Amino acid sequence: MKTLTGAQMMCEALLAEGVDVMFGYPGGAIMPFYHALPEYPQLRHILVRHEQAAGHAAEGYARTSGKVGVCVATSGPGATNLVTAIADAMMDSVPIVAITGQVVTSLIGKDGFQETDVTGITQPITKHNYLVTDVRDLPRVFKEAFHIARTGRPGPVLIDVAKDVQNARGMFEYPESVDLPGYKPNYEGNRRQIKEAANLLNQAKKPLIMAGHGILLGHASVELREFAEKTGIPVITTLLGISCIPEDHPLSLGMPGMHGWVHVNRAIQECDVLFTIGARFDDRVTGKLDTFARNAKIIHVDIDPAEVGKNVITAVPIVGDAKRVLENLTEIVNANEHSEWLNHIREIQATRSKRQRDPESGMFTPHHVYAEFTQIMQGEFRVCTDVGQHQMWAAQLIEYMKPHTHITSGGLGTMGFALPAAMGVQVACPNEEVWAIAGDGGFQMNLQELATVVQESLPLKICIINNGYLGMVRQWQELFHERRYSATPMWSPDFIKLADAYGIPGLRVERPEDVAEAIHQARATNGPFLIEFVVEREVNVYPMVAPGASISDMFEDPNEVEIEDVVAVK
Incomplete structure (x- = not known):
């Protein structure tokens, strides 16, 4: 002492x-x-x-x-x-x-x-x-x-x-332990309930795994993959669960919900057992609750007992740590494969595949930017996104191959998140490539942190998707509020001159054919770099579920065209 x-x-x-x-x-x-x-x-x-x-x-x-x-x-x-x-x-x-x-x-x-x-x-x-x-x-x-x-x-x-x-x-004198009688988290999961879950999954014909942030927080990505591979059950990942399984894995399907994929939402509506682990059935995932997964018995694994049964009726509730529950469940569940079910989902995906816009149309859309990110990076970078349209495109169109490579604000949806969060990621991973991706609106909420980036010599790369609007609000105004663009058109400073004032080099990109070179130049720069992509102003995020609607009722971009010679985005 x-x-x-x-x-x-x-x-x-x-x-x-x-x-x-x-x-x-x-x-x-x-x-x-x-x-x-x-x-x-x-x-x-x-x-x-x-x-x-x-x-x-x-x-x-x-x-x-x-x-x-x-x-x-x-x-x-x-x-x-x-x-x-x-x-x-x-x-x-x-x-x-x-x-x-x-x-x-x-x-x-x-x-x-x-x-x-x-x-x-x-x-x-x-x-x-x-x-x-x-x-x-x-x-x-x-x-x-x-x-x-x-x-x-x-x-x-x-x-x-x-x-x-x-x-x-x-x-x-620093204590060696704590004494908190009212706080005793349950990690193991109830053995009887784990056995019930295994029995339900063994009998299922159309099972589906929905993996959430709890997989990443519990460092359970390896256990998730082993469980999925043993059972042959396809995996969907919530917005915060993205990167918990490699997106090129044969069982990985993508993201559900309001801006998820049609084949994923249809799989939810058709499955007979929905095994959800480390996710809390957020309204952006479920849509209209009384229509969500109507044909499914739901197994819900969560370390927080308050979340189990809060939003959906649960057939088998399991309170426990994702890693430990998956380990115990993998031991007792039957080895299986569900090729007919998986092929059915893939057939839907093939008719509702991720598509690019026609480059000959003259439009420069965010899709071109994200396609180049995926093609150039090959999953070897970490991404922090802000909140809005660019966030949803980054979740949809960039392929994430390693855990904790996709960082975003989910539940609160905080604009201004990307730049400072990316600073924290870069400090944690000083030798890795980290990108902050923001819209022109969200970036201006915390752009003062460029000074911190420079003072701390953080080699952060910054991408601004500039469409001259508060894009997601404008999209809702277009679709649900008679195109009354109230307070959404946005003037911005010259971001390249702004970056230069902080001593950060930058580029403005206004054509699809210049995207790749800009990304390569940023990557080759020893230190921070900012790219402003000036994209088509009124491009919407699709697919989309209208607020309050069922996830069965998605609508897609009427202007999208299938074209074989465009960079493919999985």
Whole structure:
């Protein structure tokens, strides 16, 4: 045991938890912590330009590294700027610990300068949060916070530390374990229910696996593939489950839901057993709930008992860790193959295949950009997307071959996510190629982080799909609101000049034939690079399920044509 200040205890606790990097922005109430940081050179601090970006960067780091991401902010506006990122982490089950400073204990509740009740604000969007008013509590609180963030269903935990607590001195001894009687996640899964699931799958004629984010969070990609190959069951992946199985695998079908593929949604509606693991039946997947998978008995595996049976009627509920449940299930399920069922789905896919627009039409569409990404990269890069049309095209059209190579904001749908999240991914994977893909709208929400990219020498590649609109909102206005384009046409700065102001080289591309060369030039640049693709303004994301409609009722782009000499996108 040794006598330390509260701020030093916080640093010691971070080291004890294996933290090596954090993303933050200093201010008055967190200043003692920043005063102590230089004494701990093992802790790398990355100075963002906005606290929301700190939270998203911590998310990107966590989702790629498998460790808990850490973000830091001061009280008041610093803490409230973290709220969006914390909510994003909560919706997508990302383990982060947010550390905020608070006014001195004598001013708490008295509306002191920059006081905000951040524990009250974040109570609904954290797994747990703490207000620390006694220096003796710091070691226990940090130990519990990291344990809660990384175990069970991962998620964000907030620690709010009063400024005088950071300055106070006390004896520091970091606990070896936690004592949380009300928090005991179940990892194994009930043996009887696992056996019931195996029996149901053995009898199924048209089974289907729906794999979600839980596969990636549970590091269960290998187990998923082994289970699918033993049983011969086709696999579909939710938006956040993308990359949990190689997309060129014979059993991989693609993404379901609002902007999923016709053959995938039809497979859901025709299957007799739907084995869903690590997914929560989000409305963007199910469409109209009472029409979803009407012919199927549903097996639902999730580590969070609150999700099982919440949205759909479940025949076999299994609460447990995806990796362990798959291991146990693979041991007892029969080896099988479902070639007739798989061929039936592939026949639907062949008539509803992914298509490119005719290059002779003169249109430069995002499809051309994503086709080149797939052809050039061959799955050897990581992608962080923002939210909107470009996000759906990236999910549909880029092929992902390795786990954790597709990072996006799913549940909250946070514009401004891509650039800071990609920074976190690049920090976690310094020797890998990382691309941030954003629309012209979302990019402008956190473009100030270009300064962070340069200051930290991150070799990040940035792709802007610029259609001059808030594209997804415009698409809905076109289809459902009589083409009344209210507040969606968007003026943007000269992104190439903007990048140059930050010292980042860039290119503007306005023709399909120039896409490949631009990507090659970006890849050959030793450092960050920005490409702006100025694409056709009114191109929609298809297929699409109308909001509130059944996933049986998809409509497709009437302007698409099948053409053999276009770059094929699987």
